[in-house]
Amino acid sequence: MADPTFNEKSAKFLAWFKTLPGASFHEDIEIRDLRSDGRGRGIIAKTDIPEDTVLFTIPRAAIINTQTSELAQKLPGAFAPTVLDDTDNEADDDGTESGPPDNWVSLILVMIYEYLQGENSRWKRYFDVLPTGFDTLMWWSDADLDWLQASSIVAKIGKDDADSMFRARILPIVEQNAHIFYPCGAEKLSEDELILLAHRIGSTIMAYAFDLENDEDGADPEEEDEWVEDREGKILMGMVPMADILNADAEFNAHVSHEEDSLTVTAIRPIAAGQEILNYYGPLGNGELLRRYGYTSIHHARYDVVEVPWNLVVSALKQVLPVDNTIWGQASAQFDPEDFEDAFVIDRDLDEPDSQGQYHGSKTLKSLPEDLREQINTILKAIRKLSPATIPDKQRRDEICLSAMGRAFELKLAEYPTSTAQDEKLLSSNTVSGRPRMAVFVRYGEKLILQEAISLASEKINGVIVSHDEDIQPSAKRLRTK
Numbered sequence: 365m366a367d368p369t370f371n372e373k374s375a376k377f378l379a380w381f382k383t384l385p386g387a388s389f390h391e392d393i394e395i396r397d398l399r400s401d402g403r404g405r406g407i408i409a410k411t412d413i414p415e416d417t418v419l420f421t422i423p424r425a426a427i428i429n430t431q432t433s434e435l436a437q438k439l440p441g442a443f444a445p446t447v448l449d450d451t452d453n454e455a456d457d458d459g460t461e462s463g464p465p466d467n468w469v470s471l472i473l474v475m476i477y478e479y480l481q482g483e484n485s486r487w488k489r490y491f492d493v494l495p496t497g498f499d500t501l502m503w504w505s506d507a508d509l510d511w512l513q514a515s516s517i518v519a520k521i522g523k524d525d526a527d528s529m530f531r532a533r534i535l536p537i538v539e540q541n542a543h544i545f546y547p548c549g550a551e552k553l554s555e556d557e558l559i560l561l562a563h564r565i566g567s568t569i570m571a572y573a574f575d576l577e578n579d580e581d582g583a584d585p586e587e588e589d590e591w592v593e594d595r596e597g598k599i600l601m602g603m604v605p606m607a608d609i610l611n612a613d614a615e616f617n618a619h620v621s622h623e624e625d626s627l628t629v630t631a632i633r634p635i636a637a638g639q640e641i642l643n644y645y646g647p648l649g650n651g652e653l654l655r656r657y658g659y660t661s662i663h664h665a666r667y668d669v670v671e672v673p674w675n676l677v678v679s680a681l682k683q684v685l686p687v688d689n690t691i692w693g694q695a696s697a698q699f700d701p702e703d704f705e706d707a708f709v710i711d712r713d714l715d716e717p718d719s720q721g722q723y724h725g726s727k728t729l730k731s732l733p734e735d736l737r738e739q740i741n742t743i744l745k746a747i748r749k750l751s752p753a754t755i756p757d758k759q760r761r762d763e764i765c766l767s768a769m770g771r772a773f774e775l776k777l778a779e780y781p782t783s784t785a786q787d788e789k790l791l792s793s794n795t796v797s798g799r800p801r802m803a804v805f806v807r808y809g810e811k812l813i814l815q816e817a818i819s820l821a822s823e824k825i826n827g828v829i830v831s832h833d834e835d836i837q838p839s840a841k842r843l844r845t846k
């Protein structure tokens with residue numbers, strides 16, 4: 365392997381971790397090099413582990429955040445209150461905002477500070493096991509991204525926004541406080557080096573940070589057993605050594621619970637010797653998993669989503685609805701485009717895994733997006749007022765609406781240059797690996813949803829026709845029996 369000190373770093377990190385007051389690490393688990401499976405480090409059970417076993421405990425004092433790093437004392441006033449309404453905690457700020465840094469910016473500053481302290485940081489052993497390279501989409505070349513074809517995830521990467529945010533909100537603070545950020549005698553980073561460091565740290569936070577529930581706040585008892593990490597921004601973020609060595613999947617066997625003085629990782633079902641201990645990042649589709657965490661997983665495919673832009677739906681509507689451009693123009697002019705959604709998400713809206721981290725139930729698309737149906741109907745009702753003969757009744761309107769949806773899904777599917785059959789072949793023949801393979805998996809998953817949505821739309825059109833026929837049949841019978 366490229367880094368011969370990889371296991372040495374894990375061993376030193378574990379030894380450091382065990383010295384932390386209040387930390388525990390079960391003797392039947394170990395940190396393992398899983399790079400040959402593309403999973404970096406992970407934690408494995410050495411023997412069979414019963415359900416409810418406490419696997420390890422992380423004292424809150426070991427977490428890196430604005431409460432534990434000395435940077436907050438050295439730069440008083442530079443940090444925001446811990447509770448903020450930052451809706452997604454991501455580096456997608458456009459860089460124009462002023463005011464104190466939010467949770468995200470604060471954690472980047474703290475991490476830059478601790479990183480620059482080198483041996484002087486009490487988290488040095490932890491920094492030694494953090495990644496320096498990433499497969500998250502932010503780091504993909506244009507050639508890599510081309511493999512994603514028409515996936516809407518490409519538009520969500522936000523690299524330029526992150527770059528502007530770093531320039532506007534990170535760089536000035538580090539440069540104006542260089543005497544605090546750099547240890548005595550240390551060489552200063554150039555602007556480009558600092559931006560690169562901010563990107564690396566931003567990506568690490570995206571894939572490694574935890575939202576820390578504050579036990580003292582008296583957590584909502586209803587939410588206490590939530591398995592999904594709350595990334596809604598109302599909670600302090602932090603880097604949690606050891607908990608973030610855990611890899612994750614949509615079928616998992618461990619849970620991180622947040623107590624007043626510590627975080628505890630517990631087995632939520634029996635774990636057999638040799639199995640990996642797995643955390644859960646939430647019901648994310650593979651596109652989002654790839655964007656935030658840099659990997660894909662077969663178990664996450666059930667949560668795949670696909671986005672259909674409104675302009676494709678408009679094209680579809682124009683194809684299925686025989687009205688002239690004048691009527692179309694008059695109907696559209698009645699609405700402010702701002703009031704219209706510009707894209708619609710199709711997902712399977714599945715349940716979450718059970719309390720043992722396992723999933724049961726159907727994995728197919730059960731319904732079409734209601735918000736899309738409503739938006740199409742808004743336009744159709746306006747057209748009906750202008751041209752009643754085009755849409756004589758509700759049954760016809762439902763048919764047109766479903767046909768437009770089906771056609772829009774077909775148009776979206778046609779934006780991907782390869783078919784599902786071709787993608788399947790690529791995936792099963794093992795001719796693609798690494799980033800291209802993950803991209804093929806994402807686009808393949810999106811196409812499968814589109815195919816399910818096309819079938820569902822067509823089933824529903826038949827349903828509309830049948831139910832209409834059923835509606836009129838009884839009166840036909842009555843007519844005959846009279």
Ligand SMILES: C[S@@+](CC[C@H](N)C(=O)[O-])C[C@H]1O[C@@H](n2cnc3c(N)ncnc32)[C@H](O)[C@@H]1O
Binds near residue numbers: 402406607608661
């Ligand atoms: C919190 S860290 C887990 C520890 C990480 N493997 C390491 O070596 O530092 C999250 C990162 O681990 C990797 N990872 C987590 N779960 C994975 C999985 N099921 N398959 C592949 N990689 C995974 C991804 O690179 C992700 O960004």
